Amino acid sequence: MGQQPAFYFDLASPECYLSAERIMLLAIAAEWVPIRGSQLPALSDAATQRELTERLADERSLQQPRWPSPFPFDSEQAMLAATYAKQIGRTVPFALAGFRQAYAGGRALDDPDNIVIAGSACEMHPAALLKGCQLRSVREGLDQATTLALERGVRDVPAVWVAGEGGQPDQLFHGDDRLEAAAAALSAQVPT
Numbered sequence: 758m759g760q761q762p763a764f765y766f767d768l769a770s771p772e773c774y775l776s777a778e779r780i781m782l783l784a785i786a787a788e789w790v791p792i793r794g795s796q797l798p799a800l801s802d803a804a805t806q807r808e809l810t811e812r813l814a815d816e817r818s819l820q821q822p823r824w825p826s827p828f829p830f831d832s833e834q835a836m837l838a839a840t841y842a843k844q845i846g847r848t849v850p851f852a853l854a855g856f857r858q859a860y861a862g863g864r865a866l867d868d869p870d871n872i873v874i875a876g877s878a879c880e881m882h883p884a885a886l887l888k889g890c891q892l893r894s895v896r897e898g899l900d901q902a903t904t905l906a907l908e909r910g911v912r913d914v915p916a917v918w919v920a921g922e923g924g925q926p927d928q929l930f931h932g933d934d935r936l937e938a939a940a941a942a943l944s945a946q947v948p949t
Contacts (some may be wrong), residue, residue: 760920762787765906767794767914768839769832771810771822772801776854776915776933782940783946787917789848791839792903795830799912802936803829810819810860813933823863830859834890837864840899850879851908868895887935922946 764780764787766773773794780787801809807824813819818863842851854875858864864871869887876886889895909918910929917939919928930939 761785762920762939763790763909763918764788765790765792765914765916765918767832768852768855768859769829770794770801770914771806771860772813773915774822774860775813775819775852776936777809777856778894779933779936780925782936783917784944786941789843789846789852790902790906790913791836791843791852791899792906792914793899795909795911796903797914800843801823801913814855817916820861822860825859825863825865827865827867830865830867832866834869835872836899837890837895838872838886840902841886841892841895842876842879843879843896844889844895845876845881847879847881851881852880894926910931919943919946 762783762853764776765949766777776797791914811823820878822899839852839855842848855872858871858875859866864874866872866875873883876883906916909927913916914920915933917930917936919930919939919942921927928942930936930942
């Protein structure tokens with residue numbers, strides 16, 4: 758197996774929330790990578806995101822999302838917090854807590870209090886989390902992750918990137934509806 762697959766997300770995307778709850782479908786653990794969805798070329802608009810998320814939740818017999826106000830919210834601070842969480846090894850629990858705050862709890866992640874609540878759910882000290890969001894290394898980490906995602910062809914979130922093997926090109930799967938295809942591509946790479 759070559760390079761670890763990557764799951765690209767932005768906490769402002771309810772479709773990323775749906776994918777985050779199902780990402781365990783992948784045969785190989787993906788690296789969770791927070792990026793700035795606002796810098797992607799094909800980011801879905803809020804109305805489309807809302808409609809898609811409600812439809813998918815209904816089709817999967819999931820709880821209907823509780824929409825934060827405002828929606829969409831500015832996720833810059835939340836994505837800095839997610840990047841800080843990544844740097845200290847807590848990406849997954851922080852992201853899941855953040856998504857659940859936003860779309861199960863209806864709390865916008867442009868409010869530092871809601872970011873701190875998400876951090877507390879995964880044992881991140883509130884003062885350390887807020888201070889971490891101000892670090893240059895965290896901002897640069899988010900910049901670098903977003904740049905790499907763009908270089909790999911990510912045009913919207915959620916996206917799963919899979920490194921090509923044996924001379925095959927890399928593969929990129931955009932959207933929650935492509936998660937099964939990403940799982941199949943990764944399963945094909947697992948030695949039997």
